[in-house]
Amino acid sequence: MRLYQLDSYATRFQARVERVWSDEKGHYAVLSQTLFYPESGGQPADRGVLRGPFGEVQVLHAYEEEKAFGDVVHVLSAPIPEGVEVEGEIDWPRRFRHMQRHTAQHLLSQALLRAGGYHTVAVSLDSPVCTVDLEEEAEEAGVLEAEALANFAVYADYPVEAFYVSEEELARYPLRRPPKVRGKVRLVRIGDFDLAACGGTHLKTSAQAGPIKVLKWERYKGGTRVYFMAGWEALEDYHAKHALLARLALAFSTNPLELEKPIRKLQDELYALKGENQALREGLAEALLPRALEEKALLVPLPVLGELGKRLARFEGTFLLVAPEGRFVAVGPRRGEVLERLKALGGRGGGKEAVQGALPPGRAVEALARVRELL
Numbered sequence: 160m161r162l163y164q165l166d167s168y169a170t171r172f173q174a175r176v177e178r179v180w181s182d183e184k185g186h187y188a189v190l191s192q193t194l195f196y197p198e199s200g201g202q203p204a205d206r207g208v209l210r211g212p213f214g215e216v217q218v219l220h221a222y223e224e225e226k227a228f229g230d231v232v233h234v235l236s237a238p239i240p241e242g243v244e245v246e247g248e249i250d251w252p253r254r255f256r257h258m259q260r261h262t263a264q265h266l267l268s269q270a271l272l273r274a275g276g277y278h279t280v281a282v283s284l285d286s287p288v289c290t291v292d293l294e295e296e297a298e299e300a301g302v303l304e305a306e307a308l309a310n311f312a313v314y315a316d317y318p319v320e321a322f323y324v325s326e327e328e329l330a331r332y333p334l335r336r337p338p339k340v341r342g343k344v345r346l347v348r349i350g351d352f353d354l355a356a357c358g359g360t361h362l363k364t365s366a367q368a369g370p371i372k373v374l375k376w377e378r379y380k381g382g383t384r385v386y387f388m389a390g391w392e393a394l395e396d397y398h399a400k401h402a403l404l405a406r407l408a409l410a411f412s413t414n415p416l417e418l419e420k421p422i423r424k425l426q427d428e429l430y431a432l433k434g435e436n437q438a439l440r441e442g443l444a445e446a447l448l449p450r451a452l453e454e455k456a457l458l459v460p461l462p463v464l465g466e467l468g469k470r471l472a473r474f475e476g477t478f479l480l481v482a483p484e485g486r487f488v489a490v491g492p493r494r495g496e497v498l499e500r501l502k503a504l505g506g507r508g509g510g511k512e513a514v515q516g517a518l519p520p521g522r523a524v525e526a527l528a529r530v531r532e533l534l
């Protein structure tokens with residue numbers, strides 16, 4: 160008996176342990192009845208505890224032994240005996256979040272159908288950022304309208320009810336989604352807004368699922384994948400993003416909705432400075448070139464090291480440039496010999512067309528003298 164289908168707000172239950180087994184992956188139990196929702200239909204499994212004469216064990220996961228009709232298998236942190244009575248308790252905050260994600264998904268799927276004629280083909284509710292996959296390529300206007308419609312459905316505070324009908328009666332119900340199971344089918348109705356075949360856990364009213372926020376959407380397998388958050392998790396996301404924007408706004412002495420302006424200005428200034436910096440580097444490299452050609456080994460400011468090294472590589476001969484901080488570049492046919500000398504001073508480096516590396520602190524001047532002797 161799946162008790163969660165009778166009351167999705169119940170958190171504790173009594174049951175008898177009917178079957179137990181263990182393998183190298185873990186310990187398992189099937190109970191006479193359970194509130195633990197087994198992973199299915201895109202909704203994650205419940206977690207919680209079982210208490211009994213053995214003490215308390217954790218329920219780490221729950222799954223269906225066979226799809227749709229099989230027993231619910233509880234994956235346990237330790238083995239328990241067969242035949243004993245247990246009290247089970249689900250992790251309620253986790254379940255409530257799952258019910259918010261799942262009920263919101265019903266609302267959003269119906270809203271997407273109404274707003275754009277978009278059909279849901281798959282869902283994922285495994286993490287706070289949930290997804291709905293649509294058969295069609297969705298347009299921006301359709302998705303935004305659907306988001307608004309889903310939130311109207313939240314504020315309309317529709318009751319959510321589950322009931323069973325026989326396969327023959329099904330034709331009388333205009334379902335958004337046809338059932339995946341046969342025989343007696345469980346239908347879930349959200350006011351006059353949505354009707355679908357579903358075996359999952361749902362909130363009492365649509366209001367508890369809000370807010371529903373679409374985060375983004377993208378082309379996916381010839382259709383569209385829509386990302387959304389719902390309920391507490393949407394509120395937490397809003398909180399985190401608002402806090403971030405508030406911090407940034409403070410740093411830029413503006414308000415959060417005006418942030419784009421100073422950031423764009425900063426980007427423009429950065430690009431201008433990069434250009435200026437490059438021009439200065441090239442100018443300095445050009446000015447230092449005659450001296451470098453004459454002296455073969457030269458102490459130069461760090462920012463010009465690469466630029467001057469590139470220019471020297473076009474001339475005949477071997478050259479070494481060292482920055483006061485110890486970084487160096489050697490170019491020319493004898494750069495290998497130069498590197499050997501620098502290694503003798505504790506330097507390290509390598510490279511194909513030019514040798515680059517660094518000397519220990521305070522060895523720059525000594526290194527230049529040694530290499531000048533060589534060259």
Ligand SMILES: [Zn+2]
Binds near residue numbers: 359
């Ligand atoms: Zn459902």
